[in-house]
Amino acid sequence: MDGNILVTGGSGYIGSHTVVQLLNAGLPVVVFDNLCNSKRIVIDCIQKIAGQRVDFIEGDIRDRRLASGHLAALKVLTQGPSRMMTVNLGTGRPHSVLEVVAALEKASGRKISYEIVSRRAGDLAAYYADPRLAHDILGWKANHGIDRMCQDTWQWQKNHPEGYA
Secondary structure (H helix, E strand, C coil), X not given: CCCCEEEECCCCHHHHHHHHHHHHXXXXXXXXECCXXXXXXXXXXHHHHHCCCCEEEECCCCCCCCHHXXXXXXXXXXXXXXXXXXXXXXXXXXXXXXXXXXXXXXXXCCCCCCCCCCCCCCCCCCCCCCCHHHHHHHCCCCCCCHHHHHHHHHHHHHHCECECC
């Protein structure tokens, strides 16, 4: 592959895992992150884990990614003619805000306070996404559902209450 792969949000929770996978796959990486959800020391941790130097640019673009799904997309893009593609890396199962709250309460063992209010202007009543294209094109599908996602999120937050310190 010619050139570098730019990973926005590369020092955050999902981004840092993506960067490690890319480096372990032998791909050159540049991390671009505003450090709003992490600390500069994450880059040092990535370099230690991967055993390689990582170029880092501090900047302000927000982008959260699913590491293995994006790695699958990069493999497809580097194996054939370049093309634009948009795929959904979710499970295909929508979740309401209350379902997410319940899953986070279950994962954390804590009650989460919330208030039911009117939708904000512009909010849609429901969102749907079909992940079949990710499977058909990338050979990728989500392996975990909302409960596992919330367990992983809570575990990471519990272990890193101040981000990476």
